Amino acid sequence: MAIREILQIGHPILAQRAEEVEEAQIQSPEVQGWIDDMIDTMRAANGAGIAANQMGIAKRLFVLEIADNPRYPYKPKVPLTIAINPTIHFLSAETFVSNEGCLSVPQMRGNVERHVEIAVTYYDRNGQLHEEEVRGYSACTWQHEYDHLDGILFPHRVQDAQSFCSWAVFAEFQQSAYAEHVKSLVAKWGA
């Protein structure tokens, strides 16, 4: 278990499509070691999730966890999830303007439109296949992490360039209004 360096936007590994993990390899010491390092690295950086390619491993897996997170105090909690070879399918056209940051994009936040009702499939670290529906704010987090596996970072999806801001400016001028915006989403979907 180790905390690894997080690659930054523009790095070629972050910009390419990551490859599927072979199912037979999921329980190998190598893949299990990646997962342990991803969890450690995410927690050490107070991230809400991290994809393997952010640590230089060009494979299709990510971890998510939202506990009491000082980086994202308004986010509803999400238990630790390990998603290997995930798929996402939109269940409705409803979207939410999500203000996002990323461990690979230092000092920057911006608004991205995300779907709020999605169906997902993924393998967990035991090789068990999951099929779930994810709604509300967690669906936004899922899409952010999934995008990493296709080489897409949140700035690539920002349509209103005026929404780019630093974390400090967000905290001073936008966070309280944004927390209300999130609260209304969570009230509707319970997550």
Ligand code: ZN
């Ligand atoms: Zn990210």
